[in-house]
Amino acid sequence: MRIKSQKDFFAGLLYAVIGIAFAWGATTYSIGDGARMGPGYFPLILGIVLALIGGFVIFRSLTVETPDGDPIGKWSFKPLIFVILANFLFGILLGGIPSIGVPAMGLMIAIFVLTVVAAMAGPEFKWTEVIILGIVLAAGSWVTFVWGLNLQFQLWPSFISG
Incomplete structure (x- = not known):
């Protein structure tokens, strides 16, 4: 499969990696449940949402055609x-x-x-x-x-x- 938007692919990858890291780190705390949230509940949910957003952005970068491939420019x-x-x-x-x-x-x-x-x-x-x-x-x-x-x-x- 070909990357059709480099910017979206690497942005999605960044979201996914940070989301997975947050969710993984949250598992060291007590999670609790929706009624009695523990200290790890919010970071776990946030990590999962970030990873899902990252997955969606990566999927879009592989399926939606861009005119020039949205190359990543030089670093500032x-x-x-x-x-x-x-x-x-x-x-x-x-x-x-x-x-x-x-x-x-x-x-x-x-x-x-x-x-x-x-x-x-x-x-x-x-x-x-x-x-x-x-x-x-x-x-x-x-x-x-x-x-x-x-x-x-x-x-x-x-x-x-x-």
Whole structure:
């Protein structure tokens, strides 16, 4: 069988592999049932759904003809690196690394840094827009998670908030 759309085939393969990994990893937790869900229930269902979507996309890539075969283009390393770096820095700033003495900087600074670094991945970077977006996202996160859902997050570094 011939691949008729490379982009769809590899995207479906990625979905299927991630879905299978999630479902497999969820089996190490107690699953429960629909009425009394265990900690592994949601990752198992999510993994199964992702794998099914991946299978459907792979099937489509093998059956639906595309004009040029939808070849995969060259990799864009700048966005890849900046988006991964942004998420990595978010995790470090939110929780810190106590084993090497890096303190937690809190939700507001972590989201602001995440926004700035992720914005550097794009073709154009405007400081004014990025700062406004960072402020809006930080405020929106505070409203959603701290005020709305009443979750306990460190908002600011301890040397600011005490």
